């Protein structure tokens with residue numbers, strides 16, 4: 223009989239590795255993990271925490287890096303099925319195109335757990351999904367901006383995540399919901415930066431040129447911190463003061479955004495825990511050892527951090543976690 227130990231959903235990064243969720247009943251199980259790639263600091267941390275969680279639970283983790291390509295993820299999943307793994311974790315790069323391969327896993331009786339991104343597919347094709355409420359993340363970011371600018375006119379530029387991915391679609395939606403009804407806040411430009419630092423910088427350079435050297439921009443909203451770190455560099459290169467001349471709000475809560483915040487160059491971030499694997503392993507333990515069907519959606523917390531939340535301390539607490 224398995225013993226399920228502490229489940230720390232969104233319990234704060236300080237607690238992350240000391241109270242990791244793990245399930246003794248997965249000792250010796252073989253679990254395949256199809257990871258998207260390494261586009262961001264957050265992604266690197268998720269990979270690193272997943273490997274640590276697997277090791278702690280005695281799982282034989284088969285890791286496959288898809289280098290941002292869905293076709294590589296599909297190949298990896300088919301490979302896991304052929305090997306007869308006990309379960310499969312997938313962080314799906316985009317939200318469509320999964321029905322066939324997940325149907326094959328289902329036919330092989332291999333439970334699939336989605337990590338950090340959602341898909342548009344029948345829910346019976348996966349056991350559970352461990353992810354944040356991405357619409358809420360966008361809403362939290364938008365509400366911060368609404369509260370911060372008050373009645374002032376504010377032109378916003380938006381750096382979107384990977385086209386077709388659930389966080390890009392949902393974080394955009396949530397932010398738009400939060401600013402709706404506040405006619406003084408308008409999104410004047412919006413483009414994908416593919417969740418990477420380099421593209422975030424490149425796109426921000428274009429926004430600055432197009433908006434009077436950046437003088438017409440009041441705020442940047444980025445769907446992740448890495449794109450914001452790139453945008454901060456672009457602002458500095460253009461002689462602007464990020465965090466003062468232009469407000470910033472983004473998502474993930476990676477150490478580098480706290481370093482920028484401590485330097486007065488970033489204003490707000492919404493936390494996304496990199497520990498998606500802990501809850502996933504607990505769910506798999508219950509299912510594989512006794513047939514307990516978990517909730518379809520296991521939702522992690524979305525907490526806002528600003529300069530008032532000890533950014534230096536936050537940086538120190540997170541910097542060694544694989545970001």
Ligand code: AHR
Nearest residue numbers: 262264338339389417446
């Ligand atoms: O799916 C989660 C998102 O993917 C993170 O916010 C981003 O950094 C990553 O690329």
